[in-house]
Structure formats: structure tokens, C-alpha cells
Amino acid sequence: QTEIQWWHAMTGANNDVVNKLAADFNASQSEYKVTAAYKGSYPDTLNAAIAAFRAGNAPHIVQVFEVGTATMMSAKGAIKPVGQMMQEAGEKFDPKAYLPAITGYYSTAKGEMLSFPFNSSSMVMWVNKDALKKANVAEIPKTWPDVFEAGKKLKAAGYDKCGFTVAWSPWALIEQFSAWHNLPLGTKANGLDGFDTELKFNSPAHVKLLTDLVALQKDKTYDYSGRGNENEGRFTSGECPIMLTSSGFYGNVKANAKFEFAAAPMPYYPDVKGAPQNSIIGGASLWVMGGKTAPEYKGIAKFFTFLSDTDRQAKLHVESGYLPITLAAYEKVKASGFYNQFPDRETPLKELTNKEPTENSRGLRFGNMVQMRDMWSEEIEAALAGKKSPQQALDDAVSRGNATLRQFERTANR
Amino acid sequence: MEKRSVYTNKLLPYLLLAPQLVITLVFFYWPASQAVWMSFRIEDAFGISTEFVGFENYVTLFGQRSYYESMWTTLVFSLAVTILAMSFSLLLAVMADKQIRGGSVYRTLLIWPYAVAPAIAGVLWLFMFQPSLGMIGRGLIAAGVPWNPMLNGDHALLLVILAAAWKQISYNFLFFLAGLQSIPKSLIEAAAIDGAKPARRFWTIIFPMLSPTTFFLLVVNIVYVFFDTFGIIDAITHGGPAKATETLVFKVYSDGRLGGDLGGSAAQSVVLMVIVIALTAIQFRYVERKVTY
Amino acid sequence: MVERRTWFSTFLPHFILIMGVLIVAFPVYVAFVGSSWDAGTIANGTMPLYPGKFLVENYSRALLAGNATAREPVGPMLLNSFIMAIIIAVGKIAISIISAYAVVYFRFPLRQSAFWLIFITLMLPVEVRIYPTYKIVADLGMLDTYAGLAVPLIASATATLLFRQFFMTIPDELVEASKIDGAGPMKFFVDTVLPLSITTIAALFVIQFIYGWNQYLWPLLITTRENMQTIVIGIKKMLVTQDALTEWQLAMATAVLAMLPPVLVVLLMQKLFVRGLVETEK
Amino acid sequence: MAVVTLKDVRKVYAGGVEAVKGVSIDIPDGGFCVLVGPSGCGKSTLLRMVAGLETISSGEVAIGDRVVNDIEPAERDIAMVFQNYALYPHMSVYDNIAYGLRNRKTPKDEIDRRVQEAARILAIEPFLQRKPRALSGGQRQRVAMGRAIVRKPQVFLFDEPLSNLDAKLRVQMRVEIKKLQRALGVTSIYVTHDQVEAMTLSDKLVVMSGGQVEQVGTPTEVYRRPETRFVATFIGSPPMNILPGVVETDGRVSVGGQSLAAADMATDLKPGLAVDVGIRPEEAEIAAPGVAGCAFAIDFVEELGATELLHGTIGEGAFVLQVPTGSVPNGTKQVALTIAPNCVHVFDRETGKRLSRRPAEASKAA
Amino acid sequence: MAVVTLKDVRKVYAGGVEAVKGVSIDIPDGGFCVLVGPSGCGKSTLLRMVAGLETISSGEVAIGDRVVNDIEPAERDIAMVFQNYALYPHMSVYDNIAYGLRNRKTPKDEIDRRVQEAARILAIEPFLQRKPRALSGGQRQRVAMGRAIVRKPQVFLFDEPLSNLDAKLRVQMRVEIKKLQRALGVTSIYVTHDQVEAMTLSDKLVVMSGGQVEQVGTPTEVYRRPETRFVATFIGSPPMNILPGVVETDGRVSVGGQSLAAADMATDLKPGLAVDVGIRPEEAEIAAPGVAGCAFAIDFVEELGATELLHGTIGEGAFVLQVPTGSVPNGTKQVALTIAPNCVHVFDRETGKRLSRRPAEASKAA
């Protein structure tokens, strides 16, 4: 039996899903055995995989979140392009079967798909409907000013530690914000068209959002919730009645929230032209590491085929809140009438396809993005803590990011 | 000091030394030299392409504001933990030294935090000071203190300092107590006869006599803060917010973590090694000197 | 007696000491209380200062089932920690007692160099050379093995120095008497040095056990398989939750379980521990 | 300078050990009192009660006319020299000596004057700026003395101040201490277990044992007329020989079958009473040829240079005789000894008390 | 039992210290040789070269007819008793004594027999199962002796074996060692810096100083006829007084203005030559009233019991006189002293060598 190691970053309800998939696959055949191992947060998992590769014992499959894409793509010898692998293994693989937003994100300029889309998400606004009711907020807020208003009311209604909040701060406040408002995050179509890109997210609109949040942070109408999703519990526990975070949060909300909830589209500034545009995908894809044997690749390919099964994808989507990644699965769920029953489960899909994507909303691809996110987070934190003006913080975030990009360019181009 | 009488076998001593030397060479010197080698190169995350760049990593490092900030953080952190832990344990040790009865009971009640892993200490303090569910964190907010270690760097640093100092109390206490007990009673008696009141006895006799212990603890505490607090920081703040709790060691880890900057991280390691070797040398000289005291 | 005992001067030190003890104990008490309530009470921030009634449930879940995040029960992790700590303690003692013996009781070329080679590693912790060390362990195929967890941490100068210091206090005359009594170097080591070192060995054992048990960064890096994880890492992983609520009650139960063995070792072997500590460092 | 009076002083330590069991001594102004006795007999405890370093369980200690039981050491106007000198290792010699004056807020120039003077007296001027660890044992001893004299206290207390010195230095410092005390005229109490120090230094010698005073007197009194068997064997080197004896009539006692006159023996003792008879090794004499005496069988000889020790037995009892070298031809196996009547000391076998002719007067003299 | 011969033995330590500068001594079979001298004079070094614990830089050490320079200590058939006894603290007394035999693969019952015998001789049978720390100093000393005698070696080596004991025990063990050595007849070398031990124990006394032998002889020879000023002041207690003197004619020497006959002084010295004159404290006598003598000004008196020491000066030189207590009435300020001609020792002021009448014969006698 050939063992296939699969490193992932899924916890809670999603962890159950991963384990179940592995178990089901193992039960479905006897030649291969997929072993799933939780390796910590997304950055931790990526870190572990890189370290393991350098040490010569990389796993077969790694779940890498979307911002690690450029890093993985540029690691030519370290990865096995999924398309190529599937072909060599003789498994059917058609990039066109996937949602275009996803295919675009994980393919090279030439259209070669390098990783296997697994759990794609988008950002939505989770709201605690009971709380809104309590605070007499009749409608789910649509725009940022609405959100601020609702936050104030919620605070007055007893949610005094946190009117609203945001998980994955850089993802929400910079990346999704840029796409949703059709603002460039960086040049060269946010890096999709080449490494020699420059960051641009210190525009007046970006600064305005941060300025507003800084003001609201003072009395906790808005309250910072960290760089990743480690504080998502603040929503489920009822502490923060409004939280922007991944649609993949669904499984845990369902399991833990003791109130009525909904997933609404992200808010926008109505005075920004073109807003809302469309959102970009988040979540993660599965990367196959290089240097493995042919039988192993064959096993991986079989596993991927197993994963892309339409029924399975449809079920995954329904259970986890991640997107149905194939068009077929999407159609199937639609056809089942699921969205009529639970309209807000379609929210992330609607966001993604809200408008025809532009240069600014197709996706993004920056090297060393993981470190950049930390830098951006630091700057956001500095602004929220009152150490820097919002303008200064974003300017610094841009210039530090650019320096990092230049370094990446230097190592990646050789 | 050397032994007067020794053995003169030719091969045996090498055999006896071999295990330790081999392990030291393989797991210490070789990696250390690798770190030096790496610090002169830049590399992509996966180590697929590398380039020799001379001192560029060092130049970049010392050109980075964040590096100096990290140094500053480390310094503040070290001093705060050291002063806090040392003064608190000195107070306790002086009190315990007075208590002939019950002294050992107090010692028992005070030494066990030494056994708590730093990471766990971090978890314990986080649990108390977490603003939304921590007992003390909530208490502070209820009392009108805008307690927010998630965002406020000073709060985060304070929390990390408290946890780190807490863990270090036992250690300092034991050494101070041992130091106090090794001061000949006759010195205190002589001072009493010489007309020195208790406070004056403490500052003119006991405290100066403790100075070797104090100095030793100073070095040990600084080294402790440098390295052993990694677990505390990682558990409580991950170096944030906005790098407010990023010590030099944490920076080595976080810069090298994603392989983004292995060369720079290695350069930092080298700088750290130099610092530690210097500290060791100082301490060693001091230990040697202390013997005569 | 120098100090005249008044009611105040007798009472004050006790008062200060008791305050000190309380301050020192408080965090652990809170953790213990935390491990006896349910997730909801903790998450709502309404946990009181007395233990709740979920104690048994939480501990049995922690020990046997693991939490929602890692799904790793604490039992095997405790065992891993224990094995790692034991290997480190025994290994360190074994290699350093013989190397110290060589350095102290023999004269041979490069003796000083060998000593310095070892001595320089005194305070340099694994943290500063972490990546290259990791690579070597990987090259040697020791990832996810107990050897990989323990062996690189065995190279430490402290134990060697302590033994060296202890050997220096063994009177010269004992070697001389042994020589005259016809004992060679190995016989002297086994018959005399080893028995005399028993308490030093025991003291060192306590300290190194704790050192091994409390390792953090190293096992974090070199274990990839769940079944090789140590308890300290286990706790930290419980806190890094992606999409789930941190199960603080389990984290606290695990923390208490993780603290228990080393704390017990310290308390039960207090005398040896204090001796070992004070002598190791001085 | 002051009279020191101890009245029925007792000390019971916290553990219940009764270290001093009711001791009364008066030390005249300017007197030099030496407490001597075996280890653990309570000498240090007694001294430390005078210093105020131990509480007094019962009884009274007075310095001058002031009862000092409840007075702080600092207020008793005493100075003390410790066995290990207790010099402050982190202070220079100068600071060590000046410390007590500084604590008392003595003006700076006065301190300087007095330190310089003390240093001059003790010949430690060249070392004033050194730290104690850079001094030899003898020099440290002097500094400790300096610290005591600079304060011009009423009483000096010494706790085995010479026992950390080697033999030669000990002799030399002993002489210096005596001279210094004479010159300064300060009342002194000196603890030692070395009987040569005790003999040579004291005006008033107090022999202690088991927390009690065995005898108080001048050194000569104690040597010549030990009140107890304990004192007899403790003072004098080699120690007094103790032989079993039997009381005869007429103030005579029979030892090893030989009848000896004992000048000081009580006259009212029952003949036949078993007693202990003490004879100092240097006080027995080899009888002129033909003169009768105790038969002393010689085992072997130890030469000491000017004198030699003859080890042997009288009757059943071991006996050591000290004579000038060459008094006995090599290889002699037996000699007869004569002992002057006032050199024969008789002790109660049970109590060890001297069986004196005039007990009432004798005790008054002490 | 064997003759031990040292031929021009030198020791230069690694640091360059020349600790022993060419020493030649023969010790006869069964002889008891004591090495005495001040600290650092090389006594231990010499002994340890005999033991094989130090390499011999040059010269030759022979035990019996075997040159042992290159032989391991274990093979030299010696036993050694150390100052700190060097008992193995973790072994019982029995095992301590048996260890050397076990290492030599002696049969078990033979070992047991010999250990029991040694224990009997030393009266340590009751302690055989105890650990050394449960023994008193004297008992430990005996165990160390036991370890030495059980092996029945050719030579015993002792390095200050008594200096860790208190005064009383020291005297007692000294006597026992002497008896034991006599009984076993094993050639012994004994290092001490205590001159009483040196005098009482040795057949052959070797006085060392600065790595060299100052004098070799029987104790009496060394005491009576010290070859150098160093030996004169080192042996004897209180030490010999050394006074400046000037050679007169006719074998006389002038000291403090008084002319003294010096029986042993060389006759060919230039009159007027400045010399050092040595007179032992116990050998000067107080002149009968009216008899002329050296004027001795008395400073003060130290009483020792049987004797007293009068400290004072003769001319410019310090002088100590030891006399029986009471020889001089209290408060006497000056007495005249007479000194027998054979008690006047004359030394070269520069070299410190004795200025003897018959140098050739004298050195042959030593």
C-alpha cells in the first residue's frame, strides 16, 4: 500500500470533513492510503511544508492558502504541476470544469493549472440576527456607513466590547476591499501579469476605511480581531454580532452559534465608483510536491479525481460553506433548490460573480505574500493603536511590501 | 584549578570525550557554521536557487529599522523581566531567610513554577488576561482600563513581561536564598555591633555581599529572556501586535519561518551567537573571579 | 538573634511571603478552575473563582479523546514528552560525565581545546541555529523520531561543567590512593567516581528532565506526525484554532496535566533539585 | 572601660539545649578574663550573650552599672573580634575599620584620625586601601582588631580570635593582643579552647565545662590548685596524670602501693576511701639512687629536645613523666619517683571535686 | 621491608618551579625517616616521588635494589597514609581496607583474614561495616592506617597523617604510629611540619628548606648540634634565640657586651667577625646572686603553668627565657644569665652555616 501524506490546516468542523474524505477514499480502494495531518494554521502549514521540503521529506499533498500561491508557483522544482501530473497518471482533468474565478487563480499565464482547488471561499459578512433585532437594526447593513451605524446601535444595545469586527484583517481590509471597490492592490493586474509589480493600496479610499475604523476602535464600536481567524469565536460566542470573515466559517457557526445568523455580502463605500465590483476567492488549494515516485503520483491523481466527483463537491459545499468548485457541482446544488431554501448560502458565489472581473478583481499573485500580510497587519495594528496615522501606516505597508517584492523577484527570477 | 594527580593513557581520554564531541560537532558546530555560511547568501524559500552576496544580508539587517526596534524591544523586555523578577524574588528571599521556621515550607511553595514550561506559562497568563474571557482581563476592562493586548503593544509587552517574570521568580528566589544563606552570620553580627540598623545592614552589607549572585542572575535572566521566552511570546502574542513583542530570537524565527528570508535570518542568528558568546565570556570571567570572594 | 523579635517583625515576613506565594500560585489556580468548567461559561467570561463540576469530564476528554482542534488525546503526548525528557536527561548525564572525567583526570594533547569546544556551547541554545540543525536532523533521517527529538539537545556544556566542578572537589588523594591500591582509570571511574557522583547525577537528572519536558520550539519543528507530538506542543496547537472555538477548558486541563509531571518532580526531589540548580549554574 | 557582671546567667536555645546553666562572674574594670573549656561547653554562647547577639534566658548581664539584657548590641558599647574575623569582604580595610564610626555619625575628620591611629598602632597602614582578601591571615586578624579598638568601647569581646592562624603567628599575635589590651586598659572577655592562650593571656581564668563554671581564678591558682579533676587534666600539657589511690591516715594517700604525703588533702577523709590522685608530669622527680619512691615502669621515650617524655605505668595506671633530656640513661626500664606533698592533688572519685584541706577558705579565695 | 635510597633526586614542576633541588638520603631497612620543614619546602613532593605519584625529573629512587623511577605506584609495593586519609567515602571501612587487596586479586578468605587482623591491631573491629563519615577523626585515621598495613608493603609513606586531628588525639596517635611501626618493622617515610612529631617519631630526621636538605641526623643530633641557623630556629620550641655577636679570641664570643665561651666554635675565626649566636630559651640559666652574666632586661612574663616565658632583650636583641614558674620574683626587671659553653651555637652571619670546631668530622657524623 502506498502512503500519501496530506498536510492541512483545517480545524473544527472542517477538520472532520478532511478526515472523512481521507477515510472515504481509503475505504474506496486498497492500493493507496491517504494520511491527513493537521499542521497548524495556514501559514504554519506552509512553513512546515517548506521546511520539510528543504529537509528532503516533504509530504505529498499540502494545503496552501490562496496567498501562498505565488510562492508555490515560483518553486519550480519543488512542486509537481497538477495538470501535468493528472495527465501523466492518465486521470481525466479538465480545468474548464472549475469555476472560472478559481481556474484563473491557480493557473499560469499559459493556462496551466498548477494546484488542485480544494476549499475555495470568499469573504462574507456574518451577522447575528438576534443581536440586530435587539439593537433595533431593521436591515442587514449593506454599506460601510450602514455597518458603522449598526455597530453603534449594537454597542448601545449591550455589545459594548465589539460592535462589529473583521477576521483576516489584511485579507478583508486590503485585499477584498480593493477588489470589491475595483481599486488596484498592485500594478500588473495585481501581479497576475508578472513579478515586477508595485503595490498601490494606499489610495484615498483605503485610507478612508482605515481612518473610519481607527475612529471606531476608540470606543470599540469596531474592535480589532487579529491577523487571521484565531478570533472567529467572538462571533459564535455572541460577543461580536457582525464579523467579516470567510464563507468557510459556516461549519463552525452552525455547530456553535446559539442564535440566528446570516451571511451577507461584504459592505462597500457607495461613493466609490463601481463598487461593489466582485470579490476574489480565498481558501486554499492542494499542491503536489515534487520528487515523488510515479506510483505515488498515480495515487494522488486518483485521490484528486475522487475529490472532484460532483456529488462529493456538492455535499462539501453544503456542509462546509466552501464553494462548489466545479461548475457541475454548482449546477447540481442550484438544481436541488438548496439556495431557495438558504439564500444566503449563495452569497459568496454571488459576490464572486457580481460583475465581470477587472484587472483589479481577477485575483492576485504576489511573492512572499505571507510575510507581506504580516507587515500589512503590523501597519494596520499600528494605525489602530494610534501609533501612526492611517495614511502613514498604509504608505509604510506599501513601501515595506514593495521591498519584499523586490527581494522575491530577485530570488525567483533565477 | 587542575588535578594534581592524573592518568596518562593515550587513547582512553579521546574515547571518553568522543560521544560528547561528536554530538557537539554534528549538532552544534556544523549547524552554527551552516548558519554563518547561509548568512552570506540569499536563497528562495525552497532553497532551489541561491546566490552568494557577501555581507549584503548584514548590511540590509543593520539598515532595517525593525531590527533596531526588535533590539529595543528585547532590551526593554529583558530589563523589565530581570528587574521585576529579581526584585520580587529578592524581597521574598530576604523574608524567607529571616524565617527560620517555615523557611523550607515557603521554599517549597515558591519553587515549583520553575518546572512550568514557558509556553504553558504563556497560556496561563493569556487565559487570565485575555480581554474578553480572561478573569483579570475582563476585570480590568470593567474597572475602566482600556485593556487590549491584541492591539496595544504596550499591553501585550506588559503581559509577556509578567508571564516571563512569573516564571523566573523561583529561579531567582532559590539563588538569592542560597546567596543570603551563604553570607556568614558573623558579618551581620559584626555590623550589628558596629551599630548598623537593619535597613543599613541590608544596604551596606547584605546587598553588596549578594552582588556576585545578583550579577550572575542578571546574566542568566537576560539570557533567559533572550531565548527561553520564545514559547511565552509564541503562545501569547506571536510577536505582535505590530511587532511590539518581537524579540531578537522571535525575529529570527519569524523572518526565517516561511523561508522568505533565510539569509537574513541566518545573519540574525550569527549576531545573536556573538551576543551570547560575549555574555558567556563575561559570566565565565566573573564566575572565575567570584571564587575568591 | 541580632534582630529583636517584635510582633511586627515576626508577622511582616510571613505576610509578605504568603502574598508572594499567592501571587505565584494564582495563575495555576485559575487554570485549574478553568479546567473544571464548560466551554460556554469560560467563553462568556463568567467563570467564577471556584471549581465547577466538569472536572472529570474535561480531564477524561483531554486524556482520552483530545479536543476538537487537534483530535489528539493527551495520553500519548504525555508519553512522548516523558520519553523525550528521559532520553535527554539520561543522555546528557551519560555523555557529559565521561567527557568531564576525561577532561579532569587525563592529560592529553588538545585537552584544553576539547574543553573549550564543549564550553562554548554553554549558553548557546538551539534556537539560534535552529534551521541548519533542523536540516541536519532531517538529513540524518531523524525527523519524527525520539532520537531526533532528543539527541541534538543532548549536546550541552552545563552538565559537563557541573561534573567537572564536582570532580574538582574530589580530593586528589582519592585518585592517588586508588593508584596505590592498584586501580586503573576505568576502575577508578566505576569504583569511586561514579558512586561519589550519585547525588550530582540525581540532581542533574531532575533539572534535565524538566529541561527536556519543557522543550518547545524544537519539537514544534521536527515532529510532523501527530503521534510524535509532545504535550507542550499539544497545548499550543489547541490555542491556534482556525475555525473552531478554542476549547479553553480542555486547553487548561491539558496545561494542568502538562505541568503536573515536572512540578511533581521538582517538589518530590526538592533537595536534589535545588542543589543541582544552584550548583549547575554556579 | 567598665566592670562586667554576670549574675546567674542561663541560656536555653530554642531547641531546648541548655547551653549555659547559670554562670556568675565579675570582671573588674580593665581586667582580662579568659573563658576556656572544651568544644561545646558554652563559651561562645556566654560571650554572645554579653555582646547581645543571643537573648538571655534568665539572669542578668551588666556592663558598668547598666543592666544590658534588653539593650541592642549597638548600644552596649562593646566591640567584638570573631574567629573568622567577619571582615566585610567588599570594603577596603579603611572602610572596615571606619564602618562602626560611620554608623554612629562620627564626623569625617574624626573618623580619619581614629582610623589612622588604629592603623598605626597595629602596623596596618600600608594595607588600608586593600580588600580583606588581599591580606594574609595575620593581617586580617589585625584589621579585625583595628575595627574593635577604633571604637574605643567599654568592653572587648574575643571569640577564638587566633584559632585560624598557624602556630607561629598565633604565638606572635597572642603577645600583641596582650600588649594592646594592657596599653588600652579595656575590660576584655576572651574565649579560647587553647590552654596556652588561656594561661598566658588571662588575669582571670574561667574554666567551663558542660555549660557550667568549673573554676575561676588567676592562671597560677588554677594551675597550682585545680578545683576539679576536669580542670586538673584540662589545664597543663602534657595533662596531669590521674592515678587511682586510696586514702591512708595522716594526710597520706597510697598510689600504686606507695604512700605519698598530700599536703592539701582534707584530713577528715575515711581511710580506705578510693580517690583519684593527680600528679603533673613535670612535678614528679626521679629519686636519687637509694631513695625510696613510686615504682615507675618505663615503656618508651619521646624526645622533645630540651625535655623528654617517659611513657609508662605506675601500678595499673598509665603515667607520663617529663624530665630534662638525658635524665635517664638509654634503655632504663624502671625508676623510682618522689613527689613533693604539695604536688599531690586528690580528687573525689565520684564527683571529681578536689578534696581540699580547708574547703571553706579555698572556695572563698577563688 | 627494604632499604630506600634517594640519589640526587630533583623535581621541576611543569610550571618551572624547582620544588626539590637534588636530595640524597638513604633510609635503612626498617628505619623511620621523618621529613620536616616549613610549608612549601618540598617535603610532599619528595614523598610523592617515592610513591610514584609524581614523575622524577632527575636522579634515582630505589626501593630495595630496584630503581623504581619508571614503575607504577601500584607496583612499587608501598602504602601511603594521606593527610585527609583519602578514605573512599562510599565504601564501608571493611571495603576501604580490602580494596587494594581485591585489585590485586587476592583470594577472598585471605582478604578477610588480613582485614580482620588489621582491624584487630588497630582496634577498629566494631566499625568495619560503617561508612567513613560515621567515624570520628581518630577512627578515620586508624582506618587509613589499616588500609596501609593490610597490604604488608615494603615501605610506608605518611604525608602529615596527624595534622587533621585535634591536639590531644594527635599526641595519642603519634604514640600509636610509633608503636605500630616498631612492631611491623616496615621502613617508613613520614612528612610533617610539626617539630614535636618530627623529634619524637624519627630515627632519622631530615630537615628541609627550599627544596634542599639542611641537615640529616638523629633527633638529638639535630637538636643539640644544628648545622644551620635555619635548623636551629626551626627545631625547638620556643625557638632558639639568635643574637648578634662578635668573635673574640680563645673560642669566646661577645654577646650584648658580655663574653661567652662557645665550646664548639671554630678556632680559626678572625676576632671581630660579626656572627649570629644561638642560645636556646631553656638552656640559659639565671646566675646565682653575685655571679656575673649577660644582662637580660625582662619585658613581660607569660605563664605556661610549670614553666614561664620571660620576654625581654639582651643588648639590642630580643630574647626569650624559659624557666620553671616562680624562678624570678614578680616584677623583676633585670637578671643576669649564665650560659654553658656547649649551649652557645655560633653561625655565619651570611650563610647561616654553623661555625664548628671540626667541620670535617662534624659533617661526617651527620
Ligand SMILES: Nc1ncnc2c1ncn2[C@@H]1O[C@H](COP(=O)(O)OP(=O)(O)OP(=O)(O)O)[C@@H](O)[C@H]1O
Ligand atoms: N543556635 C543554637 N541553637 C541550638 N543550640 C545551639 C546553638 N548554638 C550553640 N548551641 C549548642 O549550645 C552548646 C554550646 O555551644 P557554644 O557554641 O557556646 O560552645 P563553645 O564552647 O563555643 O564551643 P566551641 O569551642 O566549639 O566554639 C552546644 O551544645 C551547641 O550545640
Ligand SMILES: Nc1ncnc2c1ncn2[C@@H]1O[C@H](COP(=O)(O)OP(=O)(O)OP(=O)(O)O)[C@@H](O)[C@H]1O
Ligand atoms: N603540582 C604542582 N605544580 C607546580 N608546583 C607545585 C605543585 N605541587 C607543589 N608545587 C610547588 O612545589 C613546592 C613544594 O611543594 P610541596 O607540596 O612539596 O611542599 P610541602 O613541603 O609539602 O609543603 P606543605 O607543608 O605546605 O605541605 C611549593 O613551592 C609548591 O608551590
Ligand SMILES: O=P(O)(O)OC[C@H](O)CO
Ligand atoms: O478561512 P479560509 O479557509 O476561507 O481562508 C481564508 C483566507 O483565504 C486566508 O488568506
Ligand SMILES: [Mg+2]
Ligand atoms: Mg565557640
Ligand SMILES: [Mg+2]
Ligand atoms: Mg605537603
